[in-house]
Amino acid sequence: MxxxxxxxxxxxxxxxxxxxxxxxxxxxxxxxxxxxxxxxxxxxxxxxxxxxxxxxxxxxxxxxxxxxxxxxxxxxxxxxxxxxxxxxxxxxxxxxxxxxxxxxxxxxxxxMGLSYRMGNGKNVNVITSLGTIKKSYMIPEPMWKGVTALDKKASTLVVDFAGMKIYSARQIVSTLGNVWPGLRSARIDFPGMERLEEVYPEHIARALDVEENRLKLAELVKILLTGEDKNVEYIGFPALLGMHRVNETIASLEKALGKPVFEIPTPPVSVPGxxxxxxxxxxxxxxxxxxxxxxxxxxxxxxxxxxxxxxxxxxxxxxxxxxxxxxxxxxxxxxxxxxxxxxxxxxxxxxxxxxxxxxxxxxxxxxxxxxxxxxxxxxxxxxxxxxxxxxxxxxxxxxxxxxxxxxxxxxxxxxxxxxxxxxxxxxxxxxxxxxxxxxxxxx
Ligand SMILES: Cc1cc2nc3c(=O)[nH]c(=O)nc-3n(C[C@H](O)[C@H](O)[C@H](O)COP(=O)(O)OP(=O)(O)OC[C@H]3O[C@@H](n4cnc5c(N)ncnc54)[C@H](O)[C@@H]3O)c2cc1C
Incomplete structure (x- = not known):
């Protein structure tokens, strides 16, 4: 009772x-x-x-x-x-x-607007944050162009942000460079977070839900593309290109930079998760x-x-x-x-x-x-x-x-x-x- x-x-x-x-x-x-x-x-x-x-x-x-x-x-x-x-x-x-x-x-x-893609009944190769290659099956759309870039070994610039403790574009290139010679890395300060000792993926992702911040980021990346990286075919970023508006961020960056843009998974905490x-x-x-x-x-x-x-x-x-x-x-x-x-x-x-x-x-x-x-x-x-x-x-x-x-x-x-x-x-x-x-x- x-x-x-x-x-x-x-x-x-x-x-x-x-x-x-x-x-x-x-x-x-x-x-x-x-x-x-x-x-x-x-x-x-x-x-x-x-x-x-x-x-x-x-x-x-x-x-x-x-x-x-x-x-x-x-x-x-x-x-x-x-x-x-x-x-x-x-x-x-x-x-x-x-x-x-x-x-x-x-x-x-x-x-629901969170698109995924599969590759013809086959696993596809995905770049990891360590620069290793992982087989996976259903891929978030923002990562898909990275699958294509890796497949073609296209000349690609991977960018990271100063203060990101968990992810390094240089590490990716140093691990993958021997099988993917056209891969390069660059580090930039995320606009508005220049003085921070540590920056977090969730904070950058939320900032990129705002168009003004996307345009500021695009301006910084454009500077990279004036030098020896002028002819890169693809640009890869850590997977933080917007918390709720990743499609808009990618469209905006691609328009401003004139090149396909993709995301690379990060270690936890993970924005795509x-x-x-x-x-x-x-x-x-x-x-x-x-x-x-x-x-x-x-x-x-x-x-x-x-x-x-x-x-x-x-x-x-x-x-x-x-x-x-x-x-x-x-x-x-x-x-x-x-x-x-x-x-x-x-x-x-x-x-x-x-x-x-x-x-x-x-x-x-x-x-x-x-x-x-x-x-x-x-x-x-x-x-x-x-x-x-x-x-x-x-x-x-x-x-x-x-x-x-x-x-x-x-x-x-x-x-x-x-x-x-x-x-x-x-x-x-x-x-x-x-x-x-x-x-x-x-x-
Ligand atoms: C770091 C990390 C990376 C990963 N990467 C990948 C990847 O690359 N590819 C991939 O395919 N998968 C990946 N996964 C795995 C995937 O995301 C799932 O974790 C996995 O599929 C297991 O999911 P689950 O629902 O069984 O368990 P969980 O995700 O652990 O969920 C368990 C749930 O049960 C609830 N629960 C427990 N006890 C009770 C209770 N008594 N009453 C009510 N609720 C309760 C918890 O609150 C929780 O909500 C990754 C997971 C982690 C942690």
């Missing part, structure tokens, strides 16, 4: 009834919300802002498997992977569903019956009968909210997202204490060599699911009939090494929503 204070709190916040409650607002949770809303479901989305603000904005599908083997075709890579790791999340999803998930997300982002998070959270609100609760789920109870089978308690004390839901998607991420926690005795799943596949002992989490080619076993730890992506409470029993899991909480997906982070998040979100819509929504 509730005491009076608890009852009062519940009266202030009446129960929310939903078809699907999504626990987690990262790439997996937001994608699941998009797919569910597009299918007319009543959705509650919970969770705080996620690791997306740190991510490059690139959407990898599958780039590397096994260690050291890079794949031109992510589809061939997935085939090879699932043969050897049959419990990898991709093994649970039909190829056409993986494809559809990416298309649906890209269509939504393009309609922030753009993606903001666009997705803003965009899904426009689609349909969505209630966003930017709070953590504290408890999930299974109800014996009734219109919904899950009772979720969200938030703390005064902010407490009860949700009655027909289905749940668990998309709580790994250690950073707080879906998994590392304890002295092992790795635990934080919310439901689901079993976690993990190395036997803590000493086996990491190889002694930091860059061991096989990666560190801890990075493949996570929860197991059945074929429908339902988390398992024991080797053969799902935790609940209509609970599904998506994203990096799933075991066997060492996403940083395999280059499959966003791909797994998006495709598993799609498959989980599809499984729920076929199985659970009528229950």
């Amino acid at each position: 509730c005491d009076t204070t608890e009852m009062e709190k519940e009266i202030r916040n009446p129960e929310i009834q939903s078809d699907l409650t999504i626990i987690g607002s990262g790439m997996a949770g937001l994608s699941a919300a998009l797919f569910a809303l597009n299918r007319g479901m009543k959705v509650v989305l919970t969770g705080k802002s996620s690791s997306m603000n740190f991510a490059t904005g690139l959407m990898d599908l599958m780039g590397v498997y096994p260690a050291g083997s890079e794949w031109e075709s992510p589809w061939d890579a997935i085939d090879a992977l699932v043969k050897e790791i049959p419990s990898h999340p991709y093994a649970r999803i039909k190829r056409e569903n993986i494809r559809d998930s990416l298309q649906e997300l890209m269509g939504f982002l393009n309609a 922030i753009r993606l998070y903001d666009t997705m959270t803003r965009g899904i609100e426009k689609i349909g019956a969505l209630q966003s609760l930017p709070e953590m789920v504290q408890r999930v109870e299974l109800l014996p009968t009734g219109p919904g089978r899950f009772r979720l308690t969200v938030g703390h004390e005064d902010m407490r909210q009860i949700i009655i839901s027909k289905g749940v998607i668990l998309a709580t991420g790994r250690f950073m997202g707080r879906g998994l926690k590392a304890e002295r005795t092992g790795i635990r799943e934080s919310l439901l204490d689901l079993p976690v596949t993990q190395p036997e002992k803590r000493e086996l989490w990491h190889h002694k060599e930091l860059f061991h080619p096989e990666g560190h076993p801890v990075n493949s730890a996570g929860i197991e699911t059945d074929e429908l992506l339902r988390p398992l409470a024991s080797p053969a029993t799902p935790f609940a009939e209509n609970m599904y899991a998506a994203g990096s909480i799933l075991a066997h997906s060492d996403w940083t090494r395999m280059k499959c982070g966003s791909g797994v998040a998006i495709a598993t979100a799609f498959a989980a929503v599809k499984a729920f819509s076929q199985k659970g929504i009528k229950d």
Whole structure:
């Protein structure tokens, strides 16, 4: 029984009834919300802002498997992977569903003005902030001309800003210069930030949302183009060409400079990651019956009968909210997202204490060599699911009939090494929503 204070709190916040409650607002949770809303479901989305603000904005599908083997075709890579790791999340999803998930997300982002591009079913090569080359699949439009410039090895000037501690155009050229002789670097002061010891990507990005600052920047770059860099074909900047108006910034710079301009991903905090998070959270609100609760789920109870089978308690004390839901998607991420926690005795799943596949002992989490080619076993730890992506409470029993899991909480997906982070998040979100819509929504 509730005491009076608890009852009062519940009266202030009446129960929310939903078809699907999504626990987690990262790439997996937001994608699941998009797919569910597009299918007319009543959705509650919970969770705080996620690791997306740190991510490059690139959407990898599958780039590397096994260690050291890079794949031109992510589809061939997935085939090879699932043969050897049959419990990898991709093994649970039909190829056409993986494809559809990416298309649906890209269509939504393009309609929201945050355009992405893919390259004919193949991975493309993207320049990283370290000057290495990375294979990725769905590329933010502002980075696409960099893919072309790299492909053609066109003469290109990469520019950075004095005071940027995390990104160096010179470093890019010194790493890539031997395979790309036409690459040059230049450093300039960002207009209005000349005296600052440190400048931050978010501040420059916000400044470039204003046309006056774009024109001032263009004037400084024009000076570079009067000397030996006169004939460069492309100009690359760190990925901070506007927080909300990157397309306008690029159009404005291209017009003033008369050359194609592109962005190069930066280390965290990443402006393209922030753009993606903001666009997705803003965009899904426009689609349909969505209630966003930017709070953590504290408890999930299974109800014996009734219109919904899950009772979720969200938030703390005064902010407490009860949700009655027909289905749940668990998309709580790994250690950073707080879906998994590392304890002295092992790795635990934080919310439901689901079993976690993990190395036997803590000493086996990491190889002694930091860059061991096989990666560190801890990075493949996570929860197991059945074929429908339902988390398992024991080797053969799902935790609940209509609970599904998506994203990096799933075991066997060492996403940083395999280059499959966003791909797994998006495709598993799609498959989980599809499984729920076929199985659970009528229950
Ligand atoms: C630095 C960095 C760089 C990256 N670069 C790339 C890249 O180049 N290419 C690529 O494809 N991917 C990249 N990624 C990965 C990608 O952005 C996603 O992080 C990854 O796909 C996992 O997403 P997720 O939704 O599973 O988890 P997360 O993003 O970790 O989200 C977990 C969510 O769950 C919520 N949560 C946890 N517990 C609860 C609870 N009890 N109640 C409610 N909510 C809860 C958290 O608040 C959070 O919103 C990068 C990530 C990082 C961190």
